[in-house]
Amino acid sequence: MIEHTQRLPFVMRATTPIAWRNDRAIATKLMGFAATELGSSLDMLRAAERTDDARLRRLYFRHGLDEARHAQRFRDAAKRVHPEAAEQTRAHEKLHARRMDLHEQLGELPFVAFVHSAEARAKAQFEVLEAHFASHDRAELATLFREIGKDEQRHVAYSGAILDGWRAAGRGAEVDRALRQVRLRAAWQGWRRAGRRIGDVMVRVLLILLFVAVLPLFALIQRCARRRDEIGWRHSGTQSFGSQSLGSQSLGSQSSPSSLDELRRQS
16 A cells, blocks of 8 residues: 555655755754654654554554654764754754644544555655665664664554555545545645745845845945045035135235236335
8 A cells, every 4th residue: 555655765866865965964854853753753642542442552652652762763863963953953853843633633544544654655765765875884874764664664564454454344435535635635745845945945046136136236326326426526626626716816816906006106
C-alpha cells in the first residue's frame, strides 16, 4: 500500500544537496525533524489514551515512545553538528512540537491511514538522506537515518497490517477513501509550504530590485536638486555683487565733481 511513495525519492534526491548544503543547514533541518517527531509522539500517546482497542493502544504507545526517542536523537545530532544553529532553532521547535489531536479529529480508521502514509513518506525520505550522507563521508548521520528508518519501516508495517485487516473485514472502500484523503491533505500541505518558500524568495527579489533600481534614482534626483540649488546660489551672489558695484559707481559719481564750476568752487 505504499506504491505512491515511490515517486518521492527522485524529488528528494534532487533537493537534498541544496537543503542539506552545510553544517548550519543540517543542524537546522535536524531540529525541524526533532520538532516533527516530538509532535508526532504527543499525538500517538494521545491516541493510545483515546482508543478502545487494546491492541491499538499498545501499538500507539510503542509508536509514541519511538517518536520521542527519535526527537531526542535528532536534537543531539544537531547540537553535535552545529551547536549555535541548534540553539537558535529551539524557538522553532517549541512552536511546532505540539499535539494536533489528529485521532480525535479524524477518527480511528482515518488516523491509522494518516499514520501509514506519513510513516511511508518518512521512511522514503530517511533512505534518501542515509544514502546522501553515506556518499559524503558523514557516517554518523548516515547511521542515524538508517536506524531511525528501521523504526519507520516497523510503523509502516503495523499500520498497513491494520488497514489490511479492515479491508478483509469488508471496509475496503472506507480504507481507500481515507488513504486518498490523506494523500490530498499531504499534497495540499506541501503546496502551502512551497508557496510560503516561493513567497519568501519573491519578497527578497523585490527588495533587491527596489534597492538596485529605486535607490539610485532617488540619489540622482537628490543630486540634481542639490546642483540646482548651488547654481541658484551662485546666480544670486553674482547679482548682489553687481548691485554693489553699481551702487559704488553711483556713490562715486555723486561725490565727484560734475562740472568745471564745481571744481573752481572747491578750489
